[in-house]
Amino acid sequence: MNAPRPSAATRRAFVTGASGGIGAAFVDALLAAGYEVWGTARDAARLPARPGFHAVSLDLADGAGAECAFLAAQADAGGAFDVLVNNAGYGVFGPVETQPFSVWATQIDAMFTQTIRLALLALPAMRARGRGAIVNVTSLAVEFPIPGMSGYNAAKAGLSAWTLSLAYELEGTGVAAIDFRPGDVRTPFNTAVVQAPEGARGGDRWGRVWRRFEAMHDVAPAPERIADDLVRALRRGRSGVVRSGSFFQARLAPLLARLGSARLNHVVQARYFDLR
Numbered sequence: 221m222n223a224p225r226p227s228a229a230t231r232r233a234f235v236t237g238a239s240g241g242i243g244a245a246f247v248d249a250l251l252a253a254g255y256e257v258w259g260t261a262r263d264a265a266r267l268p269a270r271p272g273f274h275a276v277s278l279d280l281a282d283g284a285g286a287e288c289a290f291l292a293a294q295a296d297a298g299g300a301f302d303v304l305v306n307n308a309g310y311g312v313f314g315p316v317e318t319q320p321f322s323v324w325a326t327q328i329d330a331m332f333t334q335t336i337r338l339a340l341l342a343l344p345a346m347r348a349r350g351r352g353a354i355v356n357v358t359s360l361a362v363e364f365p366i367p368g369m370s371g372y373n374a375a376k377a378g379l380s381a382w383t384l385s386l387a388y389e390l391e392g393t394g395v396a397a398i399d400f401r402p403g404d405v406r407t408p409f410n411t412a413v414v415q416a417p418e419g420a421r422g423g424d425r426w427g428r429v430w431r432r433f434e435a436m437h438d439v440a441p442a443p444e445r446i447a448d449d450l451v452r453a454l455r456r457g458r459s460g461v462v463r464s465g466s467f468f469q470a471r472l473a474p475l476l477a478r479l480g481s482a483r484l485n486h487v488v489q490a491r492y493f494d495l496r
């Protein structure tokens with residue numbers, strides 16, 4: 221027998237990249253906060269069944285397929301979501317010259333163009349109801365680009381700029397656009413990173429940067445802490461930037477970056493990553 225449907229007052233959320241890490245923690249936190257949640261993975265079999273949760277197969281490398289999957293879920297949710305969390309993403313590591321163009325273009329398409337496509341599909345119903353939130357998960361890399369992750373940095377910076385542009389347009393509509401920027405978080409992100417030919421195993425220089433990157437993730441906050449910040453941001457319901465992570469990365473470093481010169485920030489970031 222099917223479980224009873226939640227009432228019309230239940231809030232409904234769509235979360236991409238829900239099979240692990242930050243996305244899985246977002247799903248848990250939203251379910252605990254009373255939301256009905258549609259969560260995605262490229263293979264929906266990776267998503268554990270639980271009350272109030274709907275598993276969706278969605279691959280951002282297939283834009284048309286992603287659109288169909290989102291629209292079907294939105295119809296299933298009664299025609300509108302209260303919250304869209306664009307969380308899915310992945311890294312490609314290695315110097316720009318060694319990354320095949322197709323790998324770079326696919327990453328930008330998935331993490332920028334197709335991610336925005338989902339927001340464009342969710343927005344009309346949110347506007348019509350006069351409430352909702354588009355949450356785009358970007359990164360502290362918007363402010364501190366990660367060496368060896370040029371495509372990732374560019375996609376996140378572009379997504380951040382788009383989100384803040386949208387925020388202007390949504391003034392007074394009751395719909396929020398949130399640029400959600402985590403610092404390092406202890407998730408399986410690194411194991412999914414695509415290594416360019418001279419990436420982590422490419423010799424002293426990039427090998428050192430990669431080891432530094434891994435060491436930072438080992439001591440980073442757990443995704444549950446990041447999910448608490450998301451739920452708080454949704455309660456506030458305001459557009460803008462939300463930084464989440466360790467005190468140093470989410471509070472101190474952005475403040476110091478605003479006070480320092482671009483050259484100083486570059487030198488500090490290169491030192492931080494042991495880039496010699």
Ligand SMILES: NC(=O)c1ccc[n+]([C@@H]2O[C@H](COP(=O)([O-])OP(=O)(O)OC[C@H]3O[C@@H](n4cnc5c(N)ncnc54)[C@H](OP(=O)(O)O)[C@@H]3O)[C@@H](O)[C@H]2O)c1
Nearest residue numbers: 237238239241242261262279280308309359404405407409
């Ligand atoms: N971890 C960090 O330190 C950190 C810091 C700042 C920002 N972020 C951002 O936070 C988000 C979540 O990262 P995470 O750390 O939780 O990484 P993760 O554990 O590797 O999770 C990434 C999620 O994205 C999904 N995904 C990957 N490629 C996809 C594609 N082509 N189409 C659809 N879904 C795809 C994965 O699902 P399947 O593989 O099951 O399909 C998985 O559920 C990402 O946008 C990441 O850039 C992470």
